[in-house]
Amino acid sequence: MLACGAGMLAAAALLFQGTNMVETPAPKTADADVWTLAQMQALFSGQLNAVIERNGNVQLDLAGRPSTLGTEQPLLVQLERGDQRLRVLSYSGRRITLELTSGSVTFDALVTGEGEVVLLGRDFAWSSARPAVLAGYRINAQSLIPAL
Numbered sequence: 397m398l399a400c401g402a403g404m405l406a407a408a409a410l411l412f413q414g415t416n417m418v419e420t421p422a423p424k425t426a427d428a429d430v431w432t433l434a435q436m437q438a439l440f441s442g443q444l445n446a447v448i449e450r451n452g453n454v455q456l457d458l459a460g461r462p463s464t465l466g467t468e469q470p471l472l473v474q475l476e477r478g479d480q481r482l483r484v485l486s487y488s489g490r491r492i493t494l495e496l497t498s499g500s501v502t503f504d505a506l507v508t509g510e511g512e513v514v515l516l517g518r519d520f521a522w523s524s525a526r527p528a529v530l531a532g533y534r535i536n537a538q539s540l541i542p543a544l
Contacts, residue, residue, distance in 0.1 A: 430540050433470050433485050446486040448494065451479075457492060465489050469507040470540040473515065475533040482533075485540075498531040505537070513537035 437444050442462030448455045469488035474481070475496075486492055488507035493500055503517035515522040515537060522528045522535050529535070 429472055429485050430470050433467075433487070433540075437467055445490050446484050446492050448485075449483040451481060457486075471505055471507055471513050471537060472540055473505060473513070473535065473537040475530065475535055477531075477533040480533075488539075496531045496533065501530060507539045507541075511539045511541065513539055 432447060433444075436447055436456065440456065440458055442464070443458045443460075445457040445459055448457060465487065466489065467487050471486055471488060473484040473486070473492070475484075475494070476482075480497075482494065484492060484494070484505075486505050488505060491502060491504050493502045501517060503515045503520070503522075506514045506516065508514060512524060515535065517530070520528050520530055522530070522537070524537070527535065
């Protein structure tokens with residue numbers, strides 16, 4: 397995992413400002429998460445597993461080498477426990493590892509044909525139809541592709 401603070405993201409944006417990669421300002425709508433994923437995917441082509449925001453701090457989960465996994469189904473996973481909040485932006489089919497207070501947890505995030513998100517871990521399964529609590533964290537997840 398590569399720790400990446402807001403300053404580093406700003407530096408990356410300035411670095412690529414002269415190219416076509418960062419021409420438009422970040423949207424101020426619900427599309428901001430999809431825009432963020434697209435910008436990070438452009439910077440780390442084929443290596444981006446997830447953008448993880450923990451209480452305002454941003455980390456990137458990068459693969460060791462480029463992958464051919466698709467980026468057509470972006471998703472958002474949110475975990476909350478007390479005043480702790482994690483937001484995970486990723487794509488369907490990615491394996492995500494998070495460091496929680498009780499240790500690390502790994503799960504596969506999948507978007508179904510109906511647009512529902514399913515999280516499958518070694519010791520748990522989560523879906524909106526079968527909500528579960530993970531290490532005391534309440535989970536919410538959704539596809540970032542609008543329903544047709």
